[in-house]
């Protein structure tokens with residue numbers, strides 16, 4: 001199939017390779033450059049070598065796990081549009097601009113409430129152990145819970161922008177014996193801290209390192225109808241106020257700042273919107289996350 005493909009055999013992005021569909025979805029330099037930008041923000045594309053592998057993956061993926069394939073398809077589409085613009089001497093975006101536009105638009109076409117939510121899946125490349133900044137004009141929220149043996153617990157939350165700048169950090173102590181419930185309370189505490197910047201952001205990424213809780217939230221958010229909402233759906237309904245929202249599971253190493261807030265919050269309820277009022281240990285982790293973060 002070469003419909004729409006150029007008569008010039010080599011890929012117009014200078015790949016020195018014949019331009020065919022497999023090339024455009026796997027090893028084209030421009031496709032990979034867009035994928036790299038997305039990876040910097042914590043979105044890893046599935047690795048797909050052929051069209052049949054792509055269609056096969058979509059058919060067998062569960063509804064919960066379609067998110068990465070939607071992004072993959074959108075990357076192919078944006079790369080194709082840019083390629084056509086290039087061939088016709090028109091302006092086309094850099095990989096960074098294309099990646100940002102993918103993030104902006106990925107959910108807007110959907111009209112169902114469930115379509116506004118999506119997440120990561122097992123087919124990904126390994127998740128980064130580093131904290132990743134969100135896309136431009138998005139905000140990333142990290143949540144964590146900490147539990148002591150005496151049922152003393154803390155919940156922590158951080159919000160940062162694309163540059164890793166602190167928007168807000170909060171923590172408080174609670175009494176609970178169930179670590180999963182503590183993690184869930186940390187996520188639910190976000191409703192108390194929604195700022196105008198979060199409500200006006202193009203999107204919010206919520207990350208936590210407790211897989212069970214993150215999966216539970218995703219399943220709740222993806223349920224197709226909220227006509228008779230469960231208690232949990234009511235608890236999470238505040239997330240519908242956000243423009244775009246996704247919930248992701250990340251390794252503990254990438255969630256250290258929220259972990260610090262949960263432990264600090266056990267004994268000191270706090271809300272910081274200015275990093276200068278935070279303790280040195282907090283600033284050290286904030287800086288380490290920045291140092292680990294790719295150059296954006």
Ligand SMILES: [Zn+2]
Nearest residue numbers: 011015028029
């Ligand atoms: Zn190419």
